Amino acid sequence: MTIRTDPAGLTSRVIAWYDEHQRDLPWRDPAASPWAVMVSEFMLQQTPVARVLPVWAQWLDRWPTPAALAAEPAGEAVRAWGRLGYPRRALRLHAAATEIERVHDGEVPSTYDELLTLPGVGDYTAAAISAFAFGRRQVVLDTNVRRVLGRVRGGEEFPAASVTRAERERAAAVLPDDEPTAATWSVAVMELGAVVCTASSPRCADCPVTDLCAWRAAGYPAYDGPPRRGQTYDGTDRQCRGRILALARDAHEPVHRSRIEAVWPSAEQRDRCLASLVHDGLLVRVGTGAYALP
DNA sequence: TAAGCGTGGAA
DNA sequence: TTTCCAAGCTT
Numbered sequence: 001m002t003i004r005t006d007p008a009g010l011t012s013r014v015i016a017w018y019d020e021h022q023r024d025l026p027w028r029d030p031a032a033s034p035w036a037v038m039v040s041e042f043m044l045q046q047t048p049v050a051r052v053l054p055v056w057a058q059w060l061d062r063w064p065t066p067a068a069l070a071a072e073p074a075g076e077a078v079r080a081w082g083r084l085g086y087p088r089r090a091l092r093l094h095a096a097a098t099e100i101e102r103v104h105d106g107e108v109p110s111t112y113d114e115l116l117t118l119p120g121v122g123d124y125t126a127a128a129i130s131a132f133a134f135g136r137r138q139v140v141l142d143t144n145v146r147r148v149l150g151r152v153r154g155g156e157e158f159p160a161a162s163v164t165r166a167e168r169e170r171a172a173a174v175l176p177d178d179e180p181t182a183a184t185w186s187v188a189v190m191e192l193g194a195v196v197c198t199a200s201s202p203r204c205a206d207c208p209v210t211d212l213c214a215w216r217a218a219g220y221p222a223y224d225g226p227p228r229r230g231q232t233y234d235g236t237d238r239q240c241r242g243r244i245l246a247l248a249r250d251a252h253e254p255v256h257r258s259r260i261e262a263v264w265p266s267a268e269q270r271d272r273c274l275a276s277l278v279h280d281g282l283l284v285r286v287g288t289g290a291y292a293l294p
Numbered sequence: 295t296a297a298g299c300g301t302g303g304a305a
Numbered sequence: 306t307t308t309c310c311a312a313g314c315t316t
Contacts, residue, residue: 044312051302051311085300085311092314122314142312162295190312199310200305230308233300242300280299 008212010152011176011185017208018188023195025049026057027132028187034108034133036060041125041132042093047084049194055082066097067106075293078282079249087245091281091294092120110134123163128186137182139171144193145186149174151197155214157223158199240264240273244291245282254290 026032027040039059043052059080063069069077074094081090096118100108108129109115115126127138146159146167153170160167176182196203204210215221233239243263247255264270274291277283283291 041312046299046311046313047301048303048311083301085302086313088299089314120314124313128312140312143310144312194312228309229297231300231310236298236300238298238300245300 010209010212011174011181011189013208014192015181015184015188018184018191021195022188022191023049026053032133033064034110034129035064035066037133038096038108038129039093041128042089042096042120043084045089045125046086051084055080055084063097065106066100066108069094069097070101073294074281078245078293082249083246087282088280089120095119096121108133110136112136112138131183131186135180135183137175137177137179138186139168139175140186140190141168141171142190142193144190144197145171147199148189148193148197151202151215152209152213155218155221157215157221158225158228160225161228237269237273237276240266240269241277244270244273244277248283248291248293251292254286254292257289257291260291 022028025040027037036056040052040056043056043059062080063072072094074091077090077094078087081087084090099118100106104114109118110130110133112126112130115121115129116123118126121129124140124142127140128142130136131138131140141163143159146163149167149170150156150159153174154167174185176185192207196207204213204216207213210216244260247259247263260270260274261267264273274283278285278291281294284294286292
């Protein structure tokens with residue numbers, strides 16, 4: 001097949017590479033439901049594949065449909081989320097399931113615009129679900145795709161902090177016209193970024209498009225943009241919130257203030273984090289001085 | 295727009 | 306040991 005937008009063979013070669021080298025991930029099984037794909041996309045937001053795999057399997061076993069999840073308290077979703085991180089995603093996935101049940105007759109919607117209205121679904125996730133679960137033609141622009149295209153076409157090691165207009169236009173320009181081919185390209189170029197064109201120590205020797213790569217042609221110039229914001233963790237509210245929520249997740253009864261005080265020394269920070277967890281809906285106050293999952 | 299939001303494995 | 310970072314979303 002000739003792809004009009006791809007005279008140099010970028011897309012066809014990446015797709016051919018994908019056909020041979022793709023990882024065998026369960027949410028890529030053609031039998032995986034749109035809901036199963038959606039759950040994987042939520043869990044994979046900022047969390048590595050290896051840690052998602054077991055939790056995803058248990059989740060789908062317990063809640064094979066949006067209706068099944070929506071029928072349970074949101075706190076059960078937070079508990080099942082375990083230590084994947086960013087537990088508000090669990091809350092949003094539960095809220096999205098509830099919305100799918102209420103508005104979409106229990107079926108995960110297939111269009112970008114409908115998906116985008118769901119809680120926890122932004123530009124990337126809406127495009128990804130539409131493309132991967134329904135085979136639609138979408139510009140799927142995640143951190144992997146941005147890095148690959150930024151290198152191959154832009155000649156730069158890393159993309160900007162946020163998606164630029166130029167990046168989006170570049171991604172649209174290489175998206176195959178044919179719908180199923182476009183969907184395959186989207187997953188293929190993401191996979192290339194995930195396993196070959198990685199952020200650090202890219203495996204250029206294994207890349208199917210090294211000869212097309214502008215970054216390589218330029219001699220692999222180092223990133224020279226503004227410093228990328230590092231993530232400190234020790235002593236942050238994130239860590240404090242994580243400690244507190246872990247107590248509630250592992251307990252099946254309300255957790256008393258005394259136990260919370262035992263896991264974080266600073267009273268001021270502890271109280272602030274407790275209040276923010278309640279504000280976010282990750283905890284509810286039960287009686288006097290006790291907290292539980294919603 | 296930039297900051298906030300978890301967690302743990304690998305380099 | 307420290308640093309980096311892994312399929313983002315929300316406000």
